[in-house]
Each structure stands twice: as structure tokens, then as C-alpha cells.
Amino acid sequence: MDPEIIEKIVQEMAAFTPDMGNIEGVPMLQNICNEWDTIHSFQARDGDVVVASYPKSGTTWMQEIMDFILQEGDVEKSLRAPCFIKVPFLEMAKTSLELANTMPSPRLLKIHLPVHLVPPSFWEKNTKIVYVARNPKDCMVSYYYFQKSDQTLPDPGPFENYFNVFLSGNVSWGSWFDHVIGWWKAKDRHQILYIFYEDMIEDPQREIRKVMTFLEKDLSEDVLQKILQHTSFESMKKNPMVNFSVLPNSVIDQSISPFMRKVSWGSWFDHVIGWWKAKDRHQILYIFDEDMIEVSYGCPNGVFMSSVFLIFFFKPSIVHFGQDPQREIQKVMTFLEKDLPDEVLQKIVQHTSFKMIKNMQTKGSCRVSL
Numbered sequence: 001m002d003p004e005i006i007e008k009i010v011q012e013m014a015a016f017t018p019d020m021g022n023i024e025g026v027p028m029l030q031n032i033c034n035e036w037d038t039i040h041s042f043q044a045r046d047g048d049v050v051v052a053s054y055p056k057s058g059t060t061w062m063q064e065i066m067d068f069i070l071q072e073g074d075v076e077k078s079l080r081a082p083c084f085i086k087v088p089f090l091e092m093a094k095t096s097l098e099l100a101n102t103m104p105s106p107r108l109l110k111i112h113l114p115v116h117l118v119p120p121s122f123w124e125k126n127t128k129i130v131y132v133a134r135n136p137k138d139c140m141v142s143y144y145y146f147q148k149s150d151q152t153l154p155d156p157g158p159f160e161n162y163f164n165v166f167l168s169g170n171v172s173w174g175s176w177f178d179h180v181i182g183w184w185k186a187k188d189r190h191q192i193l194y195i196f197y198e199d200m201i202e203d204p205q206r207e208i209r210k211v212m213t214f215l216e217k218d219l220s221e222d223v224l225q226k227i228l229q230h231t232s233f234e235s236m237k238k239n240p241m242v243n244f245s246v247l248p249n250s251v252i253d254q255s256i257s258p259f260m261r262k263v264s265w266g267s268w269f270d271h272v273i274g275w276w277k278a279k280d281r282h283q284i285l286y287i288f289d290e291d292m293i294e295v296s297y298g299c300p301n302g303v304f305m306s307s308v309f310l311i312f313f314f315k316p317s318i319v320h321f322g323q324d325p326q327r328e329i330q331k332v333m334t335f336l337e338k339d340l341p342d343e344v345l346q347k348i349v350q351h352t353s354f355k356m357i358k359n360m361q362t363k364g365s366c367r368v369s370l
């Protein structure tokens, strides 16, 4: 692989600023917005294959699996270039687009775009797309650490704020909820294989077989075993072609957080527990956000629903069960040493109800006077 191309991509990414813009209301890095017309008019070709996902959902894992399948398990070929060169990330950099345009077919391409922003030529060519979805809590924690280490993304700030930023969808590529549901609905109209990260952890062999069938590749059991071995967390973490260690600290500073942190689903739980333990040593008031349950409700798969049930499961053992905003607001008032009259408390309850805030957002106003 031409080292000049790597250098060109690195330089382009290092020049990214964390400024945000939006595309049709979806928050997006300003550098992506600047190139949007070119990205959106990208010309798909017959035989293209795409991996699509919300950020931090196991995209790199899936793209390695797909590349291995397309290379029929040839390890040497799979090591031909860093993953962002052999699988151009279409919306990320001008050089990626150029690379994709000059690559021989069949091409494997990566996007993080919500389904309604996909370049139309992919639908015209009936391109095969593998979409990977990961449960929102692990996605959020992974995204948080990535935003800390990826110098092209905005600084995520403290986690307790990031939680709400993520839930409101005010991160690059927008709302996790809109993303996974948008693609879920689209899968019945297009050639989309919808895969869950958690299923890949549970039984990678089964999920790789699904991808093989979708790509119409009938590979031997030996090849399947090779793919399994080379795309395991341990192998990929050590592989400089996929662990992003070829990128300098000015792009991804892995001393802050490694690209591949740990293999798990449910690592959000460690995070939550960490704060739970710290609360007795510091001035931390630990409150549970019920809104997450409301917005998660109705998600397409048991995996997402089970993450909701986990909250229920986790919650009753440590706090009183049952939604009681008044009680929680009172806790916050005591914590902040504010002894406000009942009338004010009622006003706060009323003006911070889900219904009220949702109405205010719809009307474009968020002002509450007490």
C-alpha cells in the first residue's frame, strides 16, 4: 500500500476541527458538512458491498469479517493495508472518496450515515449492505471514550453531561435511536442484512455464516475457522492494520483510551458501578434517568429491550422502585442545600415533565421561569 495515501489521509484528518454542523437536521462534523454534496452524489458500482452502522457499534469488526470473506480467508491479502485504506470510510475524508473512486471492483465501503442520508446511487444499484447495531449503553460508553481520544471529534466533557448529550442525539451522526430504527425499517425494502453486535459476541461463527450466505460466498469450514481466529478481539487488538495504531496521536491519542477497549457487552455496567462506588467518597448524588426507558421502548430487538430490562433489574436492588419525580427533585434540592417551598417544587415537577419538555422542544422554546 502506497504510504503516501496513508500520509494524505492522516494529514487531512489531523486538519479536521471538532466544529459541528448539521445535514438535514442530523448533527455532523463541519468538515463532513463541507464535503456533503460530493459525498451524497457518490457513484455506487455494481458489486459494491457496504458496512453501515452507528459509530462504535462494531463496524471495524464487521468490516474485517467482510473483507476476509471477500478475500476468501487469505490472511496476507487481509493485511494488505490499514482498515481505513482497504475499506474507505466514505463520509470521513476527501482522500477516502478519491480512494473509493479509483479502487478496482468489487469494493467494500464503510458509512456511518443514517439511512435517509445514504447516497441514492446505492439504492439505484441495489447494493448489499450489512448494518451492525449495538445496544445504546455500550455504544454510548464506547463513543464517550472514543471522543476523548479522537482529536477530530468534540471533547465529550464529563460523563454525567455526556449521558444527556448522547440521549438527545447531539453527537456526530445524530441520534442512536433514529439511526437503528431507520435502518431497521429500511431492511425490508433493500438488500440489508441487520446484525447485532451482541449476537456476534454470543456466537461469532453463526453470525459470520449469515454474512457469508448474504454475500453468496460458500467458503469451507477451514476458511471459516481462519476468519474466526483472525477477527477475534485478541487478534484484532494486536493487529496494527485494524487497531488504528498507525494513526498518530494528533488524530487518535490511544494513550487516553485504546481504540479496542475490552470485549464485552454490558461494559456500561462497570461504568455505572464505578460511579456508584465513588459516590460514598465524593459529593456525588446518584440519580436514575427514567427517560431512557421511555425513549428505548419499542426498539426493534430483544437485545435493546433487554438493556431496558437491565435497568429495571438493576434499579430495585438499590433505590426505591417506581417513578416519583417529586421525590427525586427533593433529593436534588437537599443535595444542593436549597430549601424551596412546596409551590416551587410543584412548578419544577410540572415544567420538567417529559410531556412539557417534549412540547417545548416542538415549539422551539426551552425557557422556564420559576
Ligand code: PPS
Residues within 6 Å of the ligand: 053, 054, 055, 056, 057, 058, 059, 060, 061, 138, 141, 142, 143, 145, 146, 231, 232, 233, 234, 236, 259, 260, 261, 262, 263, 264, 267
Ligand atoms: S468506529 O470508530 O465507529 O468505526 O468504531 P467501531 O469499529 O464501530 O466500534 C469499536 C468498538 O468495537 C469493538 N470491537 C470488537 N469487539 C469485539 N470483538 C472484536 N473483534 C472487536 N473489534 C472491535 C471495540 O473494542 C470498540 O468497543 P469498545 O467497547 O470501545 O471496546
